[in-house]
Amino acid sequence: MKYKNILIILFFFIFPNKSFGLIEVDITRGNLNPLPIAISPLSSDSSTKNELSKSLNVQDVGLEISKVIENNFRQSGLFNPLDKDSFLQKPDIAHLKPRFEDWSLIKAQALITGKVTYSEDKLRVEFRLWDILAAKEMMALAFTTVPKNWRRVGHIISDKVYERLTGEKGYFDTRIIFVSEKGPKTQRIKKLAIMDQDGFNTKYLTLGNELVLTPRFNPTNQMVTYLSYFRNLPRVYLLDIETGIQEVVGDFPGMTFAPRFSPNGKKIIMSFAMDGNSDIYTMDLENRIVERITNHPSIDTSPSYSPDGKFITFNSDRSGYQQIYIMKSDGSNVKRISFGKGLYGTPVWSPRGDLIAFTKLHRGKFYIGVMRTDGKGERLLTENYYQEAPSWSPNGRVLIFYRETKTDSKGEGFSAKLWSIDLTGYNERLVETETDASDPSWSSLLSN
Amino acid sequence: MILGRNYKNIFLVILMSLVLSACATQTKKVDGQMQGDVYTGTDTVEYLADGVPDRVFFATNESVLTTASRETLRKQAAWLRKNSDVTVVLEGHADERGTREYNLALGERRANSAKDYLMTYGISSNRISVISYGKERPVDSGSNPLAWSKNRRSVTVKAN
Numbered sequence: 001m002k003y004k005n006i007l008i009i010l011f012f013f014i015f016p017n018k019s020f021g022l023i024e025v026d027i028t029r030g031n032l033n034p035l036p037i038a039i040s041p042l043s044s045d046s047s048t049k050n051e052l053s054k055s056l057n058v059q060d061v062g063l064e065i066s067k068v069i070e071n072n073f074r075q076s077g078l079f080n081p082l083d084k085d086s087f088l089q090k091p092d093i094a095h096l097k098p099r100f101e102d103w104s105l106i107k108a109q110a111l112i113t114g115k116v117t118y119s120e121d122k123l124r125v126e127f128r129l130w131d132i133l134a135a136k137e138m139m140a141l142a143f144t145t146v147p148k149n150w151r152r153v154g155h156i157i158s159d160k161v162y163e164r165l166t167g168e169k170g171y172f173d174t175r176i177i178f179v180s181e182k183g184p185k186t187q188r189i190k191k192l193a194i195m196d197q198d199g200f201n202t203k204y205l206t207l208g209n210e211l212v213l214t215p216r217f218n219p220t221n222q223m224v225t226y227l228s229y230f231r232n233l234p235r236v237y238l239l240d241i242e243t244g245i246q247e248v249v250g251d252f253p254g255m256t257f258a259p260r261f262s263p264n265g266k267k268i269i270m271s272f273a274m275d276g277n278s279d280i281y282t283m284d285l286e287n288r289i290v291e292r293i294t295n296h297p298s299i300d301t302s303p304s305y306s307p308d309g310k311f312i313t314f315n316s317d318r319s320g321y322q323q324i325y326i327m328k329s330d331g332s333n334v335k336r337i338s339f340g341k342g343l344y345g346t347p348v349w350s351p352r353g354d355l356i357a358f359t360k361l362h363r364g365k366f367y368i369g370v371m372r373t374d375g376k377g378e379r380l381l382t383e384n385y386y387q388e389a390p391s392w393s394p395n396g397r398v399l400i401f402y403r404e405t406k407t408d409s410k411g412e413g414f415s416a417k418l419w420s421i422d423l424t425g426y427n428e429r430l431v432e433t434e435t436d437a438s439d440p441s442w443s444s445l446l447s448n
Numbered sequence: 449m450i451l452g453r454n455y456k457n458i459f460l461v462i463l464m465s466l467v468l469s470a471c472a473t474q475t476k477k478v479d480g481q482m483q484g485d486v487y488t489g490t491d492t493v494e495y496l497a498d499g500v501p502d503r504v505f506f507a508t509n510e511s512v513l514t515t516a517s518r519e520t521l522r523k524q525a526a527w528l529r530k531n532s533d534v535t536v537v538l539e540g541h542a543d544e545r546g547t548r549e550y551n552l553a554l555g556e557r558r559a560n561s562a563k564d565y566l567m568t569y570g571i572s573s574n575r576i577s578v579i580s581y582g583k584e585r586p587v588d589s590g591s592n593p594l595a596w597s598k599n600r601r602s603v604t605v606k607a608n
Contacts, residue, residue: 185589211584213548227552232579234552255556255580258549271553273580276511276560278553299553315550321509322550345547359547388547404544406591414591439548 034080035165036107037073038132041066041084042114042125043092051118052147061150062091062116065125068154069112069161071198072172075420076162076398077427082108095128100135108132112161123147127157129164139164151200156447171393172197175443176400177215177224177241180204181416181436190438192226194241197442199432205241214258214389216441220265224441225249227257236270238285250283250290258301263309269293271301280314280331293331304348304356305329306373313337313347313356313373324358326373337375346389349373352396355423359388359401368401370423381425394444397423400431402438486514487597492587496604500527503603504562508543508596511557513565521562524604525569535607538562540580541587543596548582555580562602577607 042062044052052061066084073079087094088102095113103111114127126142141160143153152173159170180193192205192212206212206228215226224239236256239246250256252272259270266285271278280293280303294300298318305312313326324338324347338344342362349356350370360367360380366387369380387403400420407415416438418431431440481489487505494502502524504517513521528534540559542551559578567573588595 186586188584211581213552213584234579254578255552257552271549273553273556276557276564278556299550299557301553302547302549315547317509317550322547343546345550361546364545386544414589 034078035109036080036082037110037112038082038087038103038106038108039066039070039073039084040087040089040094040111040113041091042116042127043090043095044116044118048116048118052116052123056147056150058150061123061147062114065114065116065150065154065157066112068151068198069158072155072158073162075198075429077422077429078162078166082106098130098132100130100132103130103132110138110161110165112157114157118147121146123150123153125150125153125157129161151196152446155196155198159445159447168397169395169445171395171398171442171445173445173447174394175217175446176418176431176440177217177443178402178418178433178440179212179215179438180433181438182208185414192224192239193433193435193437195433202434205239205244214439216260216391217443218261218265219263219394219444220261223261223265225259225261225268225270227259236268238268250281250288252281256281258303260304262305263307269303269305269312271303280312293329294327294334295331302346306349307351307353311349311373313349315345315347322361324356324371324375326356337371337373338378339375340378348390348392350396351392351394355396357390357392357399359390368399368421370399379425381421381423382419382428387419389439391441393442399423400440400442402440481594482597483514485593485597486516487594487600488516489598492598496524496606497527497531500524502605503601505597506558506600506602508545508600509554511554511561513561517562518565521565522569525566525571528566528571528575529569533608535575535577537605537607538576538578539585539603539605540578541585541599541601541603542583543599544583544586544591545596546583552580552582555582558600559602562604 042065044062053059058064070081073081086106089099095115098111109132111130117124122144124144128137129139131138155173158172162170174197175194177194180191181188183189189208190212191208192215195202211229213227215224222241224241228237234255236249236259237246238249249268255273256270259268267282269282272281277297278299278301280300283290296318298316300316302315303312310329311326312329316325322343322345323336324344325334325336327334342360344358344360346359347356355370357370360369365383367380368382368390371378384403390399390401398420403419404414404416416436418437418440420431421428486507496502500523501520504520538559540555542554563576563578586599588598
């Protein structure tokens with residue numbers, strides 16, 4: 001509920017007419033030609049600045065919000081945010097009516113301006129998106145929220161502008177749940193952690209007393225499922241990150257692992273290991289009914305639903321080695337789809353439905369790749385010594401995964417970090433975390 | 449003088465061959481810790497009792513017991529029969545060269561393969577529990593074939 005307290009008020013919104021649309025961001029090619037965009041600091045009067053600097057410990061919240069937007073756009077690889085020092089027009093005047101010649105002089109094609117006001121303990125932020133070449137306003141919106149949500153305002157503005165300019169939903173007002181890691185490899189301490197997509201507001205959800213692995217978000221709410229070794233019994237847990245309340249999922253006489261939610265968030269699908277054999281099960285979170293989906297003496301694990309819930313992709317070694325399979329959600333029509341050289345693991349169905357991301361092991365290297373759901377069109381996006389477990393951004397455009405690298409010259413020691421890469425294979429980036437990190441999972445958009 | 453120099457040369461040759469053979473035995477020793485890619489050394493092995501090793505090792509992606517593993521497990525079974533009040537946990541592990549979830553399943557499969565063998569030698573299943581740590585608890589943090597071979601293991605641990 002805490003996340004619903006951000007009120008989005010439609011201020012005024014000029015519906016985009018296609019004939020105005022001179023700016024277009026080519027999203028099929030990655031970062032080859034990022035769009036130059038000027039993000040003016042959001043203006044605010046001195047009393048607003050004073051009030052907010054006291055409560056938020058931020059000098060100029062309008063400037064800071066513009067930096068949040070700027071950072072999001074730079075990370076996306078699709079935009080080239082221009083240096084604020086080159087801006088000729090003052091933020092407050094630009095917000096009223098930009099001098100388009102000034103902005104086109106610095107080669108900006110789009111401009112974001114805005115204004116922040118503070119009254120009755122509420123932060124009110126308005127922004128406008130301008131098309132510089134057409135000399136037109138493209139979009140205008142205002143939000144009212146509690147001041148401490150100021151970073152989220154920056155993310156929501158980023159999503160609105162991204163959607164207006166690319167025609168796709170954004171992914172900035174989202175969070176990442178992951179495993180924070182510390183200590184030597186033989187006694188690694190792991191904690192559940194959550195942060196904003198841009199690495200801010202990290203919170204630790206467990207203390208590190210027990211081993212925790214593979215957290216995943218419910219796509220419809222703020223629940224998380226993960227594997228915990230609490231009392232040395234590896235079991236799938238369900239955690240409400242709002243209340244901190246958690247419970248074991250189901251009553252299985254052995255290890256349950258590799259959990260994920262169904263697309264409607266009402267079921268958990270996972271593996272259950274018994275007598276040396278792992279099969280796939282689901283549990284309905286409303287009526288607690290457990291169903292067995294696979295029944296095969298091989299290892300069946302890492303299940304992931306298609307976005308319509310009709311199919312499941314999973315990992316099995318029934319052919320002798322780890323490969324990727326799909327089946328109907330009732331377990332029928334099992335079909336192997338990976339046939340390239342090497343081993344394949346961790347399949348995850350794209351939120352758009354057309355692709356499956358995976359980890360591939362071949363000749364001592366690990367690859368993150370994607371293939372179509374019939375197994376054709378395999379594309380390897382990145383190669384490294386060790387990396388795995390891709391997770392999709394909610395718009396199906398970016399993958400986040402983790403990678404271990406050697407830290408000393410002898411090729412020993414190691415560091416685990418989160419990385420993201422565009423579906424096109426461009427724009428590979430380190431995702432900054434306070435500690436070492438692994439097993440990232442991307443949330444849905446928080447605001448819609 | 450000539451004689452002296454010859455002696456010196458001979459001495460050098462002997463010295464060189466000693467150095468070389470020392471190198472050779474050292475490499476051999478490292479090789480000797482693995483058969484195929486199954487670890488056969490002892491440096492990480494602990495003992496449940498005198499002459500009863502606590503762990504068995506596996507080949508990459510395998511859960512089949514080797515001849516040496518079966519011998520170790522027979523010793524464990526004999527010791528468990530003599531100490532009938534002891535219960536054990538079999539901890540199954542995998543090396544780091546695999547995906548996390550698959551390795552959890554593989555560790556479980558390895559520990560169960562050891563459990564099955566103990567049961568065929570008369571140890572009741574209610575004295576044996578099984579846990580998999582996948583690749584989460586390596587015994588050797590190195591990233592090389594020898595380290596990985598030590599980490600692909602099932603360890604029998606006294607539970608009481």
